[in-house]
Amino acid sequence: MMRRAFLLFTCLLFTTAQGLRAEDIQSEAPSSVVRVNVTNQPWDFVHPWGKRPPYSRRAIGTILAGNRVLVTAELVANANYVEFETAEGGQKVPASVEVVDYEANLALLKTDDLDFLKPFKPLELTPAKIGDVLSVWQLENNGALLVTKGPMTTAEVARYPADDSPLLVYRMTTPLQFRDSSFTLPVVKDGKLAGLVMRYDNTTNNAEVLPAPVIEHFLTDAKKAPYEGFARLGITSSPTRDPQFRRFLGLTADTPGGVYISDVLSDGPAAKGGVEPGDVLLQVDDRPVDQDGNYKDDEYGKIAITHLLSTRRYDGDVVKLTVYRKGEKKQLDVTLKHRPVESYVIEPYVYDHAPKFYVLGGLILQELSRQYLKEFGADWQKKAPEQFVYFDRQQNEVFKNGPKKVVFLNRVLPSDLTIGYEELNQLIVTKINGVSIQSLADVPGALEKASNGLHKVEFDGEPRFIFLDATAVAAAQESFRQKYRLPALQRLD
Amino acid sequence: MRIFPALMTHRFWPIALALGLLVSPLFGQPNEIRKSVARITNTMEDANYRLPWLPGAMATGSGTGWVVSPDRIITNAHVVSNARFLTIEKEDDPKKYIATVEHIAHDCDLAVLKVQDPAFFKNTKPLALGGIPELESSVAVFGYPIGGERLSVTQGVVSRVDFRTYTHSVLDSHLTIQIDAAINPGNSGGPVLQDGKVVGIAFQGFSGDVAQNVGYMIPTPVIAHFLKDIEDGHYDRYMDLSISITNTLNPAMRKGLGLADDDRGVMVSSVQSAGVCAGKLEIGDVLLAIDGHPIASDGMLELDGERVLMSEVAERKFLGDEVKLEILRDKQVMDVTVKFDHAWPFLMQANSYDVQPAYVLFGGLLFQPLSRNLLGAYQFQSDRVNYFYDNFVTKEIYKEHPEIVVLSAILPDPLNTYLGEFREGIVDEINDHKIRTLKDAANAFAEKPEFYVIKFIGHPRPLVLERIAVEAARERIRRRYNVLAEQNLSTAEFTSASR
Numbered sequence: 001m002m003r004r005a006f007l008l009f010t011c012l013l014f015t016t017a018q019g020l021r022a023e024d025i026q027s028e029a030p031s032s033v034v035r036v037n038v039t040n041q042p043w044d045f046v047h048p049w050g051k052r053p054p055y056s057r058r059a060i061g062t063i064l065a066g067n068r069v070l071v072t073a074e075l076v077a078n079a080n081y082v083e084f085e086t087a088e089g090g091q092k093v094p095a096s097v098e099v100v101d102y103e104a105n106l107a108l109l110k111t112d113d114l115d116f117l118k119p120f121k122p123l124e125l126t127p128a129k130i131g132d133v134l135s136v137w138q139l140e141n142n143g144a145l146l147v148t149k150g151p152m153t154t155a156e157v158a159r160y161p162a163d164d165s166p167l168l169v170y171r172m173t174t175p176l177q178f179r180d181s182s183f184t185l186p187v188v189k190d191g192k193l194a195g196l197v198m199r200y201d202n203t204t205n206n207a208e209v210l211p212a213p214v215i216e217h218f219l220t221d222a223k224k225a226p227y228e229g230f231a232r233l234g235i236t237s238s239p240t241r242d243p244q245f246r247r248f249l250g251l252t253a254d255t256p257g258g259v260y261i262s263d264v265l266s267d268g269p270a271a272k273g274g275v276e277p278g279d280v281l282l283q284v285d286d287r288p289v290d291q292d293g294n295y296k297d298d299e300y301g302k303i304a305i306t307h308l309l310s311t312r313r314y315d316g317d318v319v320k321l322t323v324y325r326k327g328e329k330k331q332l333d334v335t336l337k338h339r340p341v342e343s344y345v346i347e348p349y350v351y352d353h354a355p356k357f358y359v360l361g362g363l364i365l366q367e368l369s370r371q372y373l374k375e376f377g378a379d380w381q382k383k384a385p386e387q388f389v390y391f392d393r394q395q396n397e398v399f400k401n402g403p404k405k406v407v408f409l410n411r412v413l414p415s416d417l418t419i420g421y422e423e424l425n426q427l428i429v430t431k432i433n434g435v436s437i438q439s440l441a442d443v444p445g446a447l448e449k450a451s452n453g454l455h456k457v458e459f460d461g462e463p464r465f466i467f468l469d470a471t472a473v474a475a476a477q478e479s480f481r482q483k484y485r486l487p488a489l490q491r492l493d
Numbered sequence: 494m495r496i497f498p499a500l501m502t503h504r505f506w507p508i509a510l511a512l513g514l515l516v517s518p519l520f521g522q523p524n525e526i527r528k529s530v531a532r533i534t535n536t537m538e539d540a541n542y543r544l545p546w547l548p549g550a551m552a553t554g555s556g557t558g559w560v561v562s563p564d565r566i567i568t569n570a571h572v573v574s575n576a577r578f579l580t581i582e583k584e585d586d587p588k589k590y591i592a593t594v595e596h597i598a599h600d601c602d603l604a605v606l607k608v609q610d611p612a613f614f615k616n617t618k619p620l621a622l623g624g625i626p627e628l629e630s631s632v633a634v635f636g637y638p639i640g641g642e643r644l645s646v647t648q649g650v651v652s653r654v655d656f657r658t659y660t661h662s663v664l665d666s667h668l669t670i671q672i673d674a675a676i677n678p679g680n681s682g683g684p685v686l687q688d689g690k691v692v693g694i695a696f697q698g699f700s701g702d703v704a705q706n707v708g709y710m711i712p713t714p715v716i717a718h719f720l721k722d723i724e725d726g727h728y729d730r731y732m733d734l735s736i737s738i739t740n741t742l743n744p745a746m747r748k749g750l751g752l753a754d755d756d757r758g759v760m761v762s763s764v765q766s767a768g769v770c771a772g773k774l775e776i777g778d779v780l781l782a783i784d785g786h787p788i789a790s791d792g793m794l795e796l797d798g799e800r801v802l803m804s805e806v807a808e809r810k811f812l813g814d815e816v817k818l819e820i821l822r823d824k825q826v827m828d829v830t831v832k833f834d835h836a837w838p839f840l841m842q843a844n845s846y847d848v849q850p851a852y853v854l855f856g857g858l859l860f861q862p863l864s865r866n867l868l869g870a871y872q873f874q875s876d877r878v879n880y881f882y883d884n885f886v887t888k889e890i891y892k893e894h895p896e897i898v899v900l901s902a903i904l905p906d907p908l909n910t911y912l913g914e915f916r917e918g919i920v921d922e923i924n925d926h927k928i929r930t931l932k933d934a935a936n937a938f939a940e941k942p943e944f945y946v947i948k949f950i951g952h953p954r955p956l957v958l959e960r961i962a963v964e965a966a967r968e969r970i971r972r973r974y975n976v977l978a979e980q981n982l983s984t985a986e987f988t989s990a991s992r
Contacts, residue, residue: 238954242911248944248957262954277953381876390880397951420742420790454749462887463739463762464776467749 030145032123033137033186035085036061036071036095036109042078043350045372046410048357048364049487054080059183060139061109062193064219065122069095069109071184072196072210073102074161076109077351084111088143091116099222101229102341102349103165105198105210106218125212125219126192127299128152134172135188136197136207138179150174155211157304161198163370164348167230168300168307170195170209176202213299217311228315231336234268235261235275240291249280250327258282258324259293259305265339265396273334275323282329283322284308309336345399346370346392346406356440359489360447361473362413362480363421363457365429367440368392368406385426387461405439409459413484417472424466431458441492527644529560529617530684532582532637533568533592533606537575542861542870543902545850546977551577557636557683558606559691560617561720566606568682569696569711570597571661573604574846581608583617584644596723599846600731602661602696602711603719622713623690626651626670634674634695634708636683649674649685649708656802657709660697663865664843665731667715667808676708685710714809722811729812730836733804735768736761738780741790750779751824756790757781758821759803766889767838773829775822782819783807812836839891841865842882851931853980855938856945856963857904857970858912858956860920862931863897871901875917877951894919896930900949900956904974908958908966915956918949932982 041054061069061084069084076082082095093113100107111117128134130152138146154171172187176197185197187209195209221228237259240246251258258280264271275281282288284305287295294302297312313319313336321332341347350371358365366372370392376383391398391406399406411425412418429437433456435446447455450470458465481489533556539549556572558581566581573579579592590613597604608614626632634647649672657669672685676698685693693710722728738759741747752758758779764770781787783806786794793800810816810833818829841864850867853860861867863882873879881890881897890897898920903909920928923937924946938945945963947956970976 236953238914239911242957244908244944244959244962245911245957247959248946260954262952386876386880386883390876393876394951417745418743420740420746452749454745456749462737463760466739466743467745469745469748472745 030087030137030139030143031119031121032063033087033139033145034061034063034069034117034120035059035087035139036069036075036184037083037085037092038075038079039081040076040078041080043354045350045355045366045369045375048355048366048410048491057183058180060137060185062184062186062196063117063120063122064108064193065124067110067114067117068098069111069117070193070196070215071107071109072198073100073105073107075184076100076107077102079352082109084109084116086143087139087145090143099218099227100352101218101221101227102351103160103162104167104214104218104230105160105162106196106215108219108222123186123188123191123193125216126189126194127212128170128187128189128194129299130155132189132194134170134174134194134209136172136174136176137186137188138177138182141180146177146179148174148176150205150207152209155300155303157306158208162349164344165230165232165310166304166306167214168211168303168311169198170211172207172209173205174207175205176200176207178202213307213311217314221314229338229340230310231269231313231315231317231338233275233309233334233336234265234270234339235281236263236265237281237293238262239293240280249324251280251324255282255324257288257290259289259291261323263396266400268339269334269337270321273321274330274332275321275334276325279323279325279330281305281321281323283320285320345395345402345404354491356491356493357410358440358443358492359413359480359486360443360455360457361468361476362415362418363424363468364410364413365407365440365443366410368408368428387428388426403436403438407437407440407443409457413480415476415480415483417468417476421466424463428460429457430460432456444490444492525618526620526635526684526686526689527584529620530584530635530644531558531560531566532556532584532642533558533566533572533682534580534582534589535573535576536578538577539575540848540850540866542850542867545852545859545861545981546854546979555637555679556681557679557695559635559682559684560614560619561605562619564607564611564614565595566592566608567694567716567720568604568606569661569694570599570602570604570846571696572682573597573606574599574661576847579606581606581613582642583613584642586613588612596719596728597847598719598722598728598730599662599843600659600665601667601715601719602659603694603716605720605723620684620686620691621689622717623687623692625654625712625714626687626692628652628654630687632672632674632685632687632692634672634676634680634683634685634710636680636695638677638679641679645680647674652707654712656804662840662843664840667731668712668805670710670712672708672710673706674708675706676710680708691716718809718811731808732769732810732812732814732833733807733837734770734816734831735765735837736770736774737763738792738803740792741779747790750777751821752779757787758790759788759792763887765837765886767891769831769833769835773831774818774820777822779821780818781821781826784817807833839886839895841896842885848984849981851981851984853931853935853938853982854904854970854976855934855979856958856966857906857909857974858900858915859902859904860898860931860934861901863899863919867899867901873899873901873917877919878917881919881950894929898928898931898934904970904976906966906970906973908962908970912956914954915947915949915952918952918956920947921950922946922948935980935982 036059039056041051044050044052059075061071083092084095085092093111093116095109095111098108098110132152135147135149150172152172157166158169187195195211197207198210199208240260261279295305297303315338317336347369350369373380373384407429409427414422432446433449455468455470536553538551541547541549558566558568561567580589581592591609592606595605595607653671656666659665676695680695683695684691693712695710697709699707739762758781761774761778764774788794788803794803815832900918926937928934945958
């Protein structure tokens, strides 16, 4: 207790002292950053034919070798227009996104005006260690650099904005001040880039930093086309700390570590390499895995094996897993692969392309995505339809046998064709005219199978099915489109 | 039809149980009526779902009752729920009479009481039941609101007659009459009179900013149904078809179902396998008539000159009665007879009263069947628990899990210190025994394997307890947490103030 209090105290002193020294650097011209101005316009997943009003954000881009500028992916999600602006002088030039990875939350920007970035000095990357004093760069309105320092406190594997993909983050404590263009702030150590600020909590002064090793990995991947992304093993694990559980598994004292593999994603890298649920993962290559699923990293010490598998290794690498299965140790070669976002039944994010939809006589059919659920607001997990939230969270369990995508009836645009159906909404569509609907692309084909002049649409829920007049639906499409002023009645790609 | 509500979100509250010594002014009313209206005081004890081996919180509340037959008092079920001791007082009699619950119907919020001393009924006269009052006609509400010791009478006007949720159970809906008189706590159970006859029992109000001076009463068809049901000495509960229906307003829908353009019939869109229509009706059947009453395409029919929901026909039935359905199946008209041979068996989504919570405590792990009461006692975060609760009936989860056995709490001990991740889990198997009910869990724990292996739904890693470790911890946990009993599997209703 005493020791902890003392440490905290020294850290505080330290930050204050370093904060004062920041003024020395302010005179230095911001020679390695530009302002990045972005106009974003997300698609409207509730009215999937349209977009939401555009909004603009200003951020700081870090200049890297090869005339490229690094920002977080969040900044450029659904970007309509991107431009660079010099911090001093305010010259502007159009820019574009070269590579973006929403799971690693990183994007590389470029401009065709090659002279624009010439006067600047690209930053190199450097990893940071716990205890290092890092500088966070911001820009004043006049273009001068504002530097705030703080110690790095933690390196751990934690959640990224795209929920399903934890990766390494640094945490640091620093009293950041509010400035207009505070998005994607560079974090610098010894004149090199150690990371980008991803989140900041102004009540605790804690900053979460997207760290250099993740950036390094992203830049290496970005050299290859097509861009592959961060690989995942495709397992769920659970600690084996409980001595009763260890005895149950038959783990003896000479096997001190090992994490229990409770679930294996079907068709994932681990499954393809022969890993089974119930295996105990003892070792990855030459690194022993402890009871909580950590290994000893050369740089960060004890940290989750996700860091080793996703950041230190690359898509296509083969890792040797040592697993304990029913009293025996087995070695399995697993080829790491990135899981493409399209392979999720309910996609965790949909950026930069429009949501698919199909308006069938006023029935708005869509594919369920977390992006749609997030339209219910910040507390969407409480506000969105309970069944959809449950399916999203448990999708690996619920959809083991399909479908490929969940097609649902968002709502009904009332017309004489849909009398009696006005209140139907948030219903999962299972079949149309007897044809199983695995994705929205199955809808047009199924509609050709009308029988007796009627389309039969079946739901998982109530009502179990409804009928639509096939001829009347086809005949009314155009007048319907005009009545509700829809730019299109379908988008299937 | 049963209405299956999701979690309660509406703003009704049952009127109950306020204490206070406000003296209400006495209106000049016919003496017989006043003499037959009494104040009931209930000393109640809640069930304790967090520490189910202990009694719950105690409270005292009051409501109103009235003489319905020469030796019986009728009141609301919520006035006498969870009772440990009941007294009843008349306005002009200093004596406190001791009462007991004779029959209680939580599904329609009614109860009848016996009074031990026959002297109570001296000078009282049973009040007669009337019919459904006309809209806009005025009525008088008798009762002891806000705990007063003198009878209060309020005038109101009948403003609406419709089906409404009875908040006492929250799962049931019956005919309800809305009046514009303020009904306050303590009024509950009191008679609402018109022309000297009872036309309803005041039972719930409306709280919120949008409406004021709105009260609800239980109309006489519901009261009469209850009184008739208990004639054989046993309350069998309301009957229902346990199906859901969809309107057939859409012309394409009508054509697809083979219906003529005559605005008749509703489509069956689910048939509960635990209900009375299982095996008799199928999804896609069209109900054309019930007991000879033609059913309109919106599910309404005409009964005694009123347009009512078709479920009203089932509402009037009793255990053992039959109902005749005219249906259209595969475009063929057929007659189907359904016998009400049992009441709906799965009530875990309803508020429950007068029962001791069922539980099994094993190795410091507390297992309890999921219920509305349990959800109220624990703020479960698990989306799975909430999904299973809300979809228990609609997805027929009861077929595989008639009781959803939840690991609701852990009494910390070295034995279970690593088991926090399993809290709020739903038990699926114990040592390869499928766990359908809490009793199955108790039986599995009574066995003597080397390891108890508990599998939870959607949680692939099993919970493992070593038998010797459990046995070594047993006394320690009992002593440390003062556990009086390690399990209760009996869910029989009881109140010490009843029967």
